[in-house]
Amino acid sequence: MASQSNIPSANLTTENPQLSETTPATGEDVLDAKASPTPSVFVNTEPMREDQVQNAVKFLSHPKVRGSPVIYRRSFLERKGLTKEEIDEAFRRVPDPPPTATSAQPANTNQVASTNALPQAPTKVLQPPAAAPGADAISTMGTLAQSRFHWYHALLAVGVLAVSGAGTALLFKNAIVPRLKSWIRKVVLEEDELAKKLNSKPSLAEETAAAAKAAAAAAADVAKASQEMVNSKNEEKMYFMEFTNMLDAQQREMRSLSNSIRKLEGQSNGLGRNSFVEQEDYRSAAYSSSKQPVTNGKADFDVGSVRSSPSPASAEQPLPPHSKSYMEIMAMVQRGERPPNIKPWETAPAQTMYGSDVKAQDNGVTYEMNGDNPAPWWQRKNVNITEIGQDETKTAPYSIPANDRPLQRTWVPPLPPPVAMPEAAAAIRQPKSTIQRDRLTDDQLLARASEGTDELQRITKISESGGALEMNDASSGQYSSEIQEEKENGYEEH
Amino acid sequence: MPVFKTPFNGYAVKFSPFYESRLAVATSQNFGILGNGRLHILNLNPSGPISEFGFFETSDGIYDLTWSEDNDNIVIAAIADGSVKIYDLSLPPTQNPIRSLHEHSREVHSADYNPVRRDSFLTSSWDDTVKLWTIDRPTSVRTFKEHTYCVYSAAWNPRHADVFASASGDCTLRIWDVREPASTMIIPAHEFEILSCDWNKYDESCIVSASVDKSIRVWDVRNFRIPVAVLNGHGYAVRKVKCSPHRQNMIVSCSYDMTVCMWDYMVEDSLVTRYDHHTEFAVGVDMSVLVEGLMASTGWDELVYVWQHGMDPRAP
Numbered sequence: 001m002a003s004q005s006n007i008p009s010a011n012l013t014t015e016n017p018q019l020s021e022t023t024p025a026t027g028e029d030v031l032d033a034k035a036s037p038t039p040s041v042f043v044n045t046e047p048m049r050e051d052q053v054q055n056a057v058k059f060l061s062h063p064k065v066r067g068s069p070v071i072y073r074r075s076f077l078e079r080k081g082l083t084k085e086e087i088d089e090a091f092r093r094v095p096d097p098p099p100t101a102t103s104a105q106p107a108n109t110n111q112v113a114s115t116n117a118l119p120q121a122p123t124k125v126l127q128p129p130a131a132a133p134g135a136d137a138i139s140t141m142g143t144l145a146q147s148r149f150h151w152y153h154a155l156l157a158v159g160v161l162a163v164s165g166a167g168t169a170l171l172f173k174n175a176i177v178p179r180l181k182s183w184i185r186k187v188v189l190e191e192d193e194l195a196k197k198l199n200s201k202p203s204l205a206e207e208t209a210a211a212a213k214a215a216a217a218a219a220a221d222v223a224k225a226s227q228e229m230v231n232s233k234n235e236e237k238m239y240f241m242e243f244t245n246m247l248d249a250q251q252r253e254m255r256s257l258s259n260s261i262r263k264l265e266g267q268s269n270g271l272g273r274n275s276f277v278e279q280e281d282y283r284s285a286a287y288s289s290s291k292q293p294v295t296n297g298k299a300d301f302d303v304g305s306v307r308s309s310p311s312p313a314s315a316e317q318p319l320p321p322h323s324k325s326y327m328e329i330m331a332m333v334q335r336g337e338r339p340p341n342i343k344p345w346e347t348a349p350a351q352t353m354y355g356s357d358v359k360a361q362d363n364g365v366t367y368e369m370n371g372d373n374p375a376p377w378w379q380r381k382n383v384n385i386t387e388i389g390q391d392e393t394k395t396a397p398y399s400i401p402a403n404d405r406p407l408q409r410t411w412v413p414p415l416p417p418p419v420a421m422p423e424a425a426a427a428i429r430q431p432k433s434t435i436q437r438d439r440l441t442d443d444q445l446l447a448r449a450s451e452g453t454d455e456l457q458r459i460t461k462i463s464e465s466g467g468a469l470e471m472n473d474a475s476s477g478q479y480s481s482e483i484q485e486e487k488e489n490g491y492e493e494h
Numbered sequence: 495m496p497v498f499k500t501p502f503n504g505y506a507v508k509f510s511p512f513y514e515s516r517l518a519v520a521t522s523q524n525f526g527i528l529g530n531g532r533l534h535i536l537n538l539n540p541s542g543p544i545s546e547f548g549f550f551e552t553s554d555g556i557y558d559l560t561w562s563e564d565n566d567n568i569v570i571a572a573i574a575d576g577s578v579k580i581y582d583l584s585l586p587p588t589q590n591p592i593r594s595l596h597e598h599s600r601e602v603h604s605a606d607y608n609p610v611r612r613d614s615f616l617t618s619s620w621d622d623t624v625k626l627w628t629i630d631r632p633t634s635v636r637t638f639k640e641h642t643y644c645v646y647s648a649a650w651n652p653r654h655a656d657v658f659a660s661a662s663g664d665c666t667l668r669i670w671d672v673r674e675p676a677s678t679m680i681i682p683a684h685e686f687e688i689l690s691c692d693w694n695k696y697d698e699s700c701i702v703s704a705s706v707d708k709s710i711r712v713w714d715v716r717n718f719r720i721p722v723a724v725l726n727g728h729g730y731a732v733r734k735v736k737c738s739p740h741r742q743n744m745i746v747s748c749s750y751d752m753t754v755c756m757w758d759y760m761v762e763d764s765l766v767t768r769y770d771h772h773t774e775f776a777v778g779v780d781m782s783v784l785v786e787g788l789m790a791s792t793g794w795d796e797l798v799y800v801w802q803h804g805m806d807p808r809a810p
Contacts, residue, residue, distance in 0.1 A: 042678050042679055042699075043671075043679065078664075326794070329527050330527060339528060341529065377540055377542070
């Protein structure tokens with residue numbers, strides 16, 4: 001303990017004599033404190049740095065920082081190396097907005113005047129609103145760091161562009177349009193003159209006009225006739241299209257039927273098969289009209305296939321009894337599954353056990369009685385410093401079956417981020433959530449089935465009216481993606 | 495060199511301050527994410543293999559442990575469910591743990607026993623606090639709440655009875671004095687989370703911190719703006735650092751690059767030895783106070799190695 005008192009006194013001579021702690025520095029021993037108050041080494045004895053305090057004040061005056069919790073502001077300043085006293089001083093200085101703002105404003109107004117000269121707008125109406133955001137931008141810029149600069153810069157640019165756009169619009173309106181109008185008037189006048197000239201030769205012109213009219217009438221008739229022909233052709237085309245659509249629809253149904261047959265053959269889902277058989281008969285009867293029964297069959301059938309798909313997925317998950325890798329366990333926990341090797345806690349206390357030696361005191365004694373080795377192996381100091389990594393054969397007794405871990409691994413965070421744990425704990429403690437999910441997916445399936453029927457009705461209507469094929473594809477594509485989602489939901493339940 | 499295989503992933507290992515052949519290992523199931531925990535008490539045998547004196551099973555993973563400096567049978571475990579459990583090896587298993595202190599609201603990450611006063615211990619937790627306890631009291635004596643993120647480690651000063659340091663994920667080291675209302679020093683030691691800290695056993699002002707930025711920094715609290723030394727060499731975050739109880743300059747550290755390294759920070763080329771015996775994250779390391787050069791390490795590969803410095807841990 002004697003050396004201990006020397007060190008603090010040495011500190012006094014080397015350190016800055018100003019002691020600016022808020023709490024009094026006391027010695028380590030209670031006796032020492034009363035006798036000779038040597039300052040503790042573990043207290044910061046630096047004087048306050050004014051530049052750091054000013055930086056902190058600027059930081060704390062930032063509007064964004066004002067919005068953040070006080071703790072994070074303190075933490076940031078601490079991380080930057082400010083001492084407690086400096087941080088407290090900065091906090092003390094900041095919540096006085098008027099004195100700091102008035103000192104900054106005279107400097108800012110100069111900047112405002114100079115920058116207002118730049119965007120020379122032609123119309124005066126636009127200038128004040130452009131100047132106001134510019135002034136705001138500049139006043140805040142004066143108190144901010146440079147990182148905000150380019151944002152307000154962009155705002156200014158937008159303002160300038162708007163002003164110039166308005167200016168050109170006005171210019172156009174005022175200057176160019178009248179010119180256009182006068183030009184048009186000129187052209188019209190010329191046409192009138194031409195018309196007057198024409199009227200001086202009546203007879204020939206009349207005859208030719210009559211002939212022309214007759215020809216025009218004939219042409220019109222011809223046109224009408226051809227139009228009718230085109231219409232009839234269109235109708236025929238429509239019928240043809242409709243016919244091909246129906247054929248396509250039936251072809252698709254046949255394909256899906258064959259798929260379902262294959263699937264159902266692989267599974268023992270009697271329900272699906274029954275519905276499928278019924279619908280097939282129905283379909284063959286009502287084949288030409290392509291109405292409701294077909295759509296029902298298709299919808300039911302697809303629902304059946306979705307429900308059966310989760311079962312093979314669950315069968316494919318044999319859980320190995322021994323160590324999974326860290327990422328697998330994290331993934332399991334985040335999915336809400338519980339790793340299988342956890343023992344329920346009611347039975348666990350029975351596991352606590354001691355070895356044959358219950359009395360702890362004996363252990364310390366029995367070793368030294370070993371006559372063969374006067375000193376245990378760990379007290380024998382080996383002078384040779386052996387190279388590490390040469391001996392690769394001796395890992396057998398406790399080799400780990402951790403083969404699936406590649407050596408080149410991206411850095412894994414040291415511990416699960418604290419956020420992950422509540423989710424995991426919550427998921428484990430709420431097994432009910434899976435049941436709720438079951439109910440949800442059933443409802444979803446029903447909703448999707450009805451959606452499916454609506455869509456198919458829409459499809460048939462469109463085909464009757466001769467719409468394009470693309471509509472069918474788009475809606476069927478959407479429907480298939482919904483099936484995909486249902487399949488995934490079903491998978492998650494297990 | 496003997497090896498012990500634990501059923502769960504290792505998290506911490508500590509030699510007993512009373513018996514040179516005894517050590518305790520804290521383990522957690524499923525890498526500590528979710529599952530049970532087990533506290534093993536191991537004995538080193540002169541003939542070779544490590545034998546197990548016993549183990550205690552817990553409902554949640556054990557992240558750290560500390561031996562009492564006052565009673566050779568007391569072990570304190572820091573549990574992942576926020577509780578602190580005290581075990582007495584002289585009592586039968588049915589009476590253990592003798593205390594379960596549940597005050598932290600989140601995982602307790604470290605525990606350290608006061609080597610000077612010998613009646614109190616600290617626990618640090620992911621709920622941003624450090625708590626001071628005594629063995630006899632059922633509730634904490636004091637809570638130190640200043641950090642703004644998980645406190646990963648708290649360590650008593652080996653000379654001063656009331657001074658301790660805490661290392662936190664908010665990138666600061668804080669020095670505290672129990673007699674003071676708030677922390678007495680804030681050292682912004684790293685730019686990233688600080689996972690471990692330890693005092694030098696021979697220089698009371700010297701503290702060592704280990705961080706996610708793969709470096710270990712040695713600080714003098716009297717001049718904390720600049721580190722005394724920066725030790726680089728680990729390939730990933732350094733999980734634990736420990737100052738040697740026998741040599742002033744020697745530091746041992748373990749890291750997620752699966753190696754345990756021995757450093758001499760007064761030397762230019764600080765890395766003395768690198769042991770890469772683990773095949774998973776090396777998470778716990780300790781040096782024996784009673785036997786010079788004896789060290790132990792454990793990792794997520796479920797192995798505990800005990801070896802003499804300079805020898806190959808995997809050698810028979």
